[in-house]
Amino acid sequence: MAIDKKIKPLKTPVSVTANLLLKGLSVYLKTDGSWSDNIADSAIAHNRKQETALLELADITVRSQYVLGAYSFPVEIKDGQAAPISTREVIRASRLPTIVPVGLTEKPEWQNEFTAANANSYKH
Amino acid sequence: MLLNKDGSNSKNLSTIIHDTEDFTLHNDQILPLDYWLKNKAEIKQKLNRIVIWVNSDEDLDSLKEDLPSISLIAFNFPKYGDGRAFSMAHLLRGKYEYKGHIRAIGSPIADQAQFLFRCGVDSIDIPNGQSLEIWTTESKRMSRFYQRSEQNDLIHSRY
Amino acid sequence: MYKDVFAPAAPSPVTQNVNMYKYDQFDDTFIKQRIEQFRSQVTRRLSGHITEDEFKPLRLQNGVYLQLHAYMLRVAIPYGQLNSTQMRTLAHISRKYDKGFGHFTTRQNIQYNWPTLSDIPNILDDLHKVEMHAIQTSGNCIRNTTSDPFAGVAADELVDPRPWCEIIRQWSTLHPEFAFLPRKFKIAVNGADHDRAAIAYHDIGIQIIKNDAGEIGFQLFVGGGQGRTPVIAKEIRAFLEPKYLLSYLDSILRTYNMIGRRDNMYKARIKITVNETGIKEFTRLVELEWNRIKDNGFDLPEAEKQRIFNHFTLPDFEKSEYDKVAYEQLKQDNNGFDYFVKHNVFGHKEDGYSIVSISLKPHGGIPGDISADQMDIVAQLSDDYSLSEIRATHKQNLVLPHVKTGELYQLWQKLTDANLAPANIGLLTDIIACPGLDYCNLANARSITIAQMISERFDDLKRLTDLGDLTLNISGCINACAHHHVANIGILGVDKKGVESYQVTLGGSSFKDASIGNIIGPGFSVEEIVDAIETITNTYIDQREKGENFLTCYRRVGQTPFKEALYNVA
Structure with missing residues (x-):
C-alpha cells in the first residue's frame, strides 16, 4: 500500500462509537454508516483522513438524531477486527459493568445480552 | 417574532445593533450599552425613544441615572446556559425600580420563557427558526409556583 | 427461646401516617405539570426537534444523565425521608423499567442505571403517585437539600431540621432566577450537635443553633465543596433569625449568580467565587443585597411556615417497655x-x-x-x-x-x-463508593471493584471493631462524588495511560472537625491497593496510643510512619 506522506498517521488505529438516542446503549460505527452492538463489527481508521471520514459518516446519524456523542477512540486489531485498549473502552465495549449486580450470585441473563453471535445492527 | 408576557405575539420592528462601526443612527434600533454610554447626548437629541441592550457581563450600575429616560432594556443571552439575565431582570425591577419595558434577546430557550416573565421580563425575541407554538405552550406550562418573584400577577403562588 | 421475652411485631399499618410532608392539591398539580413539561421535552428530542446540546440541560434538570452504557435517572429523596409505600414504588420502578436494583447516592437520592429515554416520563408518573419526583437532581441549579438521616429523632438533636429542609425544597424548586447558575448548588441543614450532614462541604451549610438568649437561629456557612478543589465552607453569618432564611438564601444565590465565573466550568462553583472574592467582600455583597430585600415579601409568611411545620410533628409513640x-x-x-x-x-x-x-x-x-x-x-x-x-x-x-x-x-x-444486617456502620467497610468506571461516563477508574476487594479482605467484625471509627471513601475520578478528600482513608482512581491507578489520601474528616486529606505518595495498581490499605491499618495499630482512633492517631503522628510503611523507605 502506497503511503501518502501528506496524510497524518495515527499512533494507533481508531474506531468510532456513540450512544443510541432512545436507549442510550453504546454502539459502534460500521463501514456502511449503520451501527452495531459489537465493537468487532466496527470500521477502522488507520490515518487522520480515514478518521475524519468515519466521523463525518457518523455525523449523518448524529444530525438525524439517531445516535449522540460520537467520538473516535484507539483500538488494537485482533484477527482483523477492532478491539478496545483502555479499561474504559473495554468496559464500554462489553456494554456491562464488570460486577455482578446486587441480589444475584452469578451474572443474570441480561448480562449475556450482547455477544458477537447475536449482535444487533442499528440503521436510521 | 416577539412573545409577550400576556401570551400574545407581535412583530419585532427593531433591529439589534451589534456593530457600531459603520451605521446610521435612527429609531427602531436596539443599541449596545457601550455605544449608549459614549454617545448619550447625540442619541438623546436624535431619537425620541431610547432603546438599549445589555450583555450578561455588563454592569447595570452604569445605567442607573438614565433609567427614567430609557424606554426599553434588552438582556442578551449569549447562550441559554448563562443565567445572569434572570437576576439582572430581577435587579432592574426590584433594586433599580425600572418601570420601562424589559426584553430578552439572543439565545434563550422556550423552557426559560416562564422563568423570564416571572423575573420581570415583558417580551422575548424568539430566536429565528424556533417554533412559536412551543414557545407559547412553554410560557404557560406551569399554573403555579412556590416562591415569590418580581412578577407574580401571572401565576398562582403559595405566598 | 427468646420468643417469649419479645412480643411479636405489630400488624402492618396500612395507612401512611408517617410524619413527613404530604402533598396538597397545589403540590400535586405542580408536579403533574412539571412531568408534562418533561414529557414534551422528551418528545421534542425523540422527534428530532431539538439537538442533544439543547436537550442536555433540560434532561439534567430532571436528573437524566447519559452514562457509559445507558441513560441514568436520579430520583430525589428530599432530605432522605421515605415511607414504605414510596420504597415499594422504588422497587416497582426498578423491576418494571430497569434491571431489578437501584443505587443510593451520597446525596440521599436513588439512581437507576438502565432506563430507556421514552420510559422516563412514565417513571415520573409512577413517582408522582407516591409524591416523589426527580426535579433538579442534576444540572446547574439548586439540588436536593440534604440533612441528618436521624433528623427529628436523634437523641442529640437541638431542632428538627426537616421542616426547614422542606421550606428550602419548595423555595428552590423551579425558582425562576436560579435554574441556570454558573454551576450546581448543594445545600445541607444540620440540627444536631453531631454533624451527620457534612455541612462544611456544601455550597451552603446551615447549622441550627441556639444563641445566648436561648433563641433558635441559623449559623450559615458558604463555599464548601469537594470536586477537584476541596474547600471547607466559611462562616458567612453567625446567627440568622429563622424568619429571614429565604431572603438570605436569595441574596447568596443572586450574588453568586451575578459574580460566579462562567468562563471555566472548573472555577464556576461558589467555593471559587468565595475564595477569589474573599469571604469578607462576598459577605458584604450578600448582606447589602439582603438588607435591600428583607422584609419585602420574599420570606415565608408565618401561616405558610406553620402549614409546613405541621407535617413534621412526631408520631404518638406507644409506650415501649422491654426486659x-x-x-x-x-x-x-x-x-x-x-x-x-x-x-x-x-x-x-x-x-x-x-x-x-x-x-x-x-x-x-x-x-x-x-x-x-x-x-x-x-x-x-x-x-x-x-x-x-x-x-x-x-x-x-x-x-x-x-x-x-x-x-x-x-x-x-x-x-x-435478607443480607441487610452487616454490623459495620462507621467502620472501615462502611465504604462510600461512586459508581466509577463500571457505569459512569466521567470516571477514570473503577470504584466498586476496589470496595468489594477491601470488604472481602476486612471481613472479620472483631478486627473491624478493633480498627474502630474509620471512614474509607473511593472516588473513580477527581469529581469526588464519593468524597474521598474527607475520608480518613481516601482512594482516588486515576487513569494512567488507559490503566487504572489508585491514589491514597489520609487524614480527611467530614464531621465538625472537618479537614481535607493529604496525598500520601505515588498511586497503587488494582493488584496493590488492598495491600496498601492493610499496610495503613497495620501502621495505625502499631502507632496508636490507648483509645486513639485512626484520625486522632494520624493527626498526632503525621504522614511519616505511613509513608515509610507504604513505600519501604527507612
Missing part, C-alpha cells in the same frame, strides 16, 4: 447481635426506642446498591417495626428511625435473612 436483663443476655449469647447493636443502633429521643441503620455494604457487595426484593423487604420491615418510615443516608445506607428497643433482636434476625 433489659433479657436484652443484655441476648447480646451476650449472640455475638452477631451484639456487634449489630454496638455499631448499627443509635439513641432515639423517645424512651424505649432506637434508631437502626441498615448497612448497604455487605461482604463483597456494591456500596449503596439494593435489589428490588430487598427494597420490598425494607418497606415491610419499616411497616412492621418502624412506623412505616425509612431514611436514606449520605453514607449510602438506610435507616429505620423508630424501632422499639425490645424488637431489635427480631428485626436483626429478619435483616440478616
Whole structure:
C-alpha cells in the first residue's frame, strides 16, 4: 500500500462509537454508516483522513438524531477486527459493568445480552 | 417574532445593533450599552425613544441615572446556559425600580420563557427558526409556583 | 427461646401516617405539570426537534444523565425521608423499567442505571403517585437539600431540621432566577450537635443553633465543596433569625449568580467565587443585597411556615417497655447481635426506642446498591417495626428511625435473612463508593471493584471493631462524588495511560472537625491497593496510643510512619 506522506498517521488505529438516542446503549460505527452492538463489527481508521471520514459518516446519524456523542477512540486489531485498549473502552465495549449486580450470585441473563453471535445492527 | 408576557405575539420592528462601526443612527434600533454610554447626548437629541441592550457581563450600575429616560432594556443571552439575565431582570425591577419595558434577546430557550416573565421580563425575541407554538405552550406550562418573584400577577403562588 | 421475652411485631399499618410532608392539591398539580413539561421535552428530542446540546440541560434538570452504557435517572429523596409505600414504588420502578436494583447516592437520592429515554416520563408518573419526583437532581441549579438521616429523632438533636429542609425544597424548586447558575448548588441543614450532614462541604451549610438568649437561629456557612478543589465552607453569618432564611438564601444565590465565573466550568462553583472574592467582600455583597430585600415579601409568611411545620410533628409513640436483663443476655449469647447493636443502633429521643441503620455494604457487595426484593423487604420491615418510615443516608445506607428497643433482636434476625444486617456502620467497610468506571461516563477508574476487594479482605467484625471509627471513601475520578478528600482513608482512581491507578489520601474528616486529606505518595495498581490499605491499618495499630482512633492517631503522628510503611523507605 502506497503511503501518502501528506496524510497524518495515527499512533494507533481508531474506531468510532456513540450512544443510541432512545436507549442510550453504546454502539459502534460500521463501514456502511449503520451501527452495531459489537465493537468487532466496527470500521477502522488507520490515518487522520480515514478518521475524519468515519466521523463525518457518523455525523449523518448524529444530525438525524439517531445516535449522540460520537467520538473516535484507539483500538488494537485482533484477527482483523477492532478491539478496545483502555479499561474504559473495554468496559464500554462489553456494554456491562464488570460486577455482578446486587441480589444475584452469578451474572443474570441480561448480562449475556450482547455477544458477537447475536449482535444487533442499528440503521436510521 | 416577539412573545409577550400576556401570551400574545407581535412583530419585532427593531433591529439589534451589534456593530457600531459603520451605521446610521435612527429609531427602531436596539443599541449596545457601550455605544449608549459614549454617545448619550447625540442619541438623546436624535431619537425620541431610547432603546438599549445589555450583555450578561455588563454592569447595570452604569445605567442607573438614565433609567427614567430609557424606554426599553434588552438582556442578551449569549447562550441559554448563562443565567445572569434572570437576576439582572430581577435587579432592574426590584433594586433599580425600572418601570420601562424589559426584553430578552439572543439565545434563550422556550423552557426559560416562564422563568423570564416571572423575573420581570415583558417580551422575548424568539430566536429565528424556533417554533412559536412551543414557545407559547412553554410560557404557560406551569399554573403555579412556590416562591415569590418580581412578577407574580401571572401565576398562582403559595405566598 | 427468646420468643417469649419479645412480643411479636405489630400488624402492618396500612395507612401512611408517617410524619413527613404530604402533598396538597397545589403540590400535586405542580408536579403533574412539571412531568408534562418533561414529557414534551422528551418528545421534542425523540422527534428530532431539538439537538442533544439543547436537550442536555433540560434532561439534567430532571436528573437524566447519559452514562457509559445507558441513560441514568436520579430520583430525589428530599432530605432522605421515605415511607414504605414510596420504597415499594422504588422497587416497582426498578423491576418494571430497569434491571431489578437501584443505587443510593451520597446525596440521599436513588439512581437507576438502565432506563430507556421514552420510559422516563412514565417513571415520573409512577413517582408522582407516591409524591416523589426527580426535579433538579442534576444540572446547574439548586439540588436536593440534604440533612441528618436521624433528623427529628436523634437523641442529640437541638431542632428538627426537616421542616426547614422542606421550606428550602419548595423555595428552590423551579425558582425562576436560579435554574441556570454558573454551576450546581448543594445545600445541607444540620440540627444536631453531631454533624451527620457534612455541612462544611456544601455550597451552603446551615447549622441550627441556639444563641445566648436561648433563641433558635441559623449559623450559615458558604463555599464548601469537594470536586477537584476541596474547600471547607466559611462562616458567612453567625446567627440568622429563622424568619429571614429565604431572603438570605436569595441574596447568596443572586450574588453568586451575578459574580460566579462562567468562563471555566472548573472555577464556576461558589467555593471559587468565595475564595477569589474573599469571604469578607462576598459577605458584604450578600448582606447589602439582603438588607435591600428583607422584609419585602420574599420570606415565608408565618401561616405558610406553620402549614409546613405541621407535617413534621412526631408520631404518638406507644409506650415501649422491654426486659433489659433479657436484652443484655441476648447480646451476650449472640455475638452477631451484639456487634449489630454496638455499631448499627443509635439513641432515639423517645424512651424505649432506637434508631437502626441498615448497612448497604455487605461482604463483597456494591456500596449503596439494593435489589428490588430487598427494597420490598425494607418497606415491610419499616411497616412492621418502624412506623412505616425509612431514611436514606449520605453514607449510602438506610435507616429505620423508630424501632422499639425490645424488637431489635427480631428485626436483626429478619435483616440478616435478607443480607441487610452487616454490623459495620462507621467502620472501615462502611465504604462510600461512586459508581466509577463500571457505569459512569466521567470516571477514570473503577470504584466498586476496589470496595468489594477491601470488604472481602476486612471481613472479620472483631478486627473491624478493633480498627474502630474509620471512614474509607473511593472516588473513580477527581469529581469526588464519593468524597474521598474527607475520608480518613481516601482512594482516588486515576487513569494512567488507559490503566487504572489508585491514589491514597489520609487524614480527611467530614464531621465538625472537618479537614481535607493529604496525598500520601505515588498511586497503587488494582493488584496493590488492598495491600496498601492493610499496610495503613497495620501502621495505625502499631502507632496508636490507648483509645486513639485512626484520625486522632494520624493527626498526632503525621504522614511519616505511613509513608515509610507504604513505600519501604527507612
